[in-house]
Amino acid sequence: MSPNKPPHIILLPSTVPSTDLKIITLPHPHTLVPTRYLVHPTHGLHEIIKLTAPTSTPRSWLLTPPSKLSSPPKWLRNGQILQDGSMYICTLMDPLFVLLPRLFPTGAVDVVNMFLPVDDLLEEITKGEEGDWEFVIKSQVTERRLAAVCESVDIGGRKAYKPSREKLLKVLHGKCVRMARGELPATMEEEFVRKPLARPVAEIMAELAEEREGARSVKELEDNVGERGGVDGTEAIRMGSPALPTPSDSQSRQPRLAEASLEISDLLRIRVASEFISNSYLPVCLAEVLSDCLRKSHDFTPLDNYLAELVKIRQEATAARNDYTLKRSHSNEEIVDRKRRKKEVEAVEKKKRNVSRAAKELQMVDKKGMPKLTAFFKKKAA
Structure with missing residues (x-):
């Protein structure tokens, strides 16, 4: 060296x-x-x-010769x-x-x-x-x-x-499948699989609310049957007794997007693996050929439909947030306007309260035909 x-x-x-x-x-x-x-x-x-x-956390190396090495390399000294x-x-x-x-x-x-x-x-x-x-x-x-x-x-x-292009595609396809079925690095799994397939928070909260509502309805049914006597509430629900009150079918709940299935996750992993191999090791022409080969070998329709549904839900959530922000802005403007008008009314009332008794009595006097006070201070005509 x-x-x-x-x-x-x-x-x-x-x-x-x-x-x-x-x-x-x-x-x-x-x-x-x-x-x-x-x-x-x-x-x-x-x-x-x-x-x-x-650059925010600079690092350096400290190299020392091994303790058992009698004569370290010249470059190490x-x-x-x-x-x-x-x-x-x-x-x-x-x-x-x-x-x-x-x-x-x-x-x-x-x-x-x-x-x-x-x-x-x-x-x-x-x-x-x-x-x-x-x-x-x-x-x-x-x-x-x-x-x-x-x-x-x-x-x-x-x-x-x-x-042979046929054997090449077989080899590349095998690499993508093995990489997807093996285990993607944790950072790739988090960034390119879990995040794109994650449901919006609003969907999860709505689903939890529906589960709580369903559990509360079942509890009310059991209590109602227990009060009437006879069979156990849970048994009556299982038997489907027509005498029991059931939740109204008219209150149809909005269908929720379920968690991504294992099939959808595996399809996305195959797509991520192919994109990684294409962008890292393949010329553009072969990357396109590999992409066509994967589309023929795997049906990505469930994945594409799921991702499209996620995009739709996120757009609706964004629109709802924007609408809420706009309404809240208008509401804040109305509140400010009411406060301003209230202050004006309070100022007028305060001014009225500060008028002296003599001024109030003077306001009650009929001043028709009476000259103004300033008329007595005018200069007399020559």
Whole structure:
């Protein structure tokens, strides 16, 4: 390691030995931007993900040599502090993803339309491409994954391969289903499954109110039968006795949206898995093909209907809130106007109460024909 460059913190899978590792550059399968990957001859390709601490809570690393190590590395010396608190995580990645844009290009005609040995096939699809493809070609994992999306024949005791779109769709479909049936990460499950399927609070509160009302009605029926005597109230309700008062059928309750069923949740997980794989590892043309394949393999109608009903309920709830806010605003204006008028009336009454007795008596005098007081202070004419 160069003494002028600070080291980086990289976490490797425990199954990958630290020897024979290479960091290579390949075009990203979705964006085609040059991207760093970690490759091992027997363990295959690994994706490198950088985790950065938020700027609001900066982090740093304190590196110290192990106590059992007699001679620490020169770059570590007696210890070192890294101001950059970033960390890199290497996770196993299917090398098939980086090969897909070459095996199945955007055009309708495939680059390879004949059976070729694996070495010739890899050389054909990576010819003229930028990147460290020789390390991918030499990896033992690549041939196994290449066979999963190719038709194969035996030619002279050797396997020959030709890309197959049918087998590719089968592999991608299997990845989506396994990811959905496995367990999505907690953050993805919360953000993309639970939140979109969550019922509005108004629906839940209305349902609880209906349950309480139903329990209260049953209790009243039992009490009524107990007062009349005879069979037990619960037994009478079970027997459907016509003599018992029953809740009015005319008071029909508004149907409520039930919780999302397991089928709907699983369909949404499959859709989330396909979108994640498409946006992370597939070129746009193959992402569209995968989406069409999933629509043909799964009936997403129950999910779409449920989501549409949720959107309708949320829109109605928003409109009701806006209407309530508007009515409350008008009500506040009316209250302010009443208070203003009341203050004006109180001011007039207070003014009347403050008039002296002489002024009140003067107001009662008939002043017709009497000159005003100011008439006595006018200048006399010359």
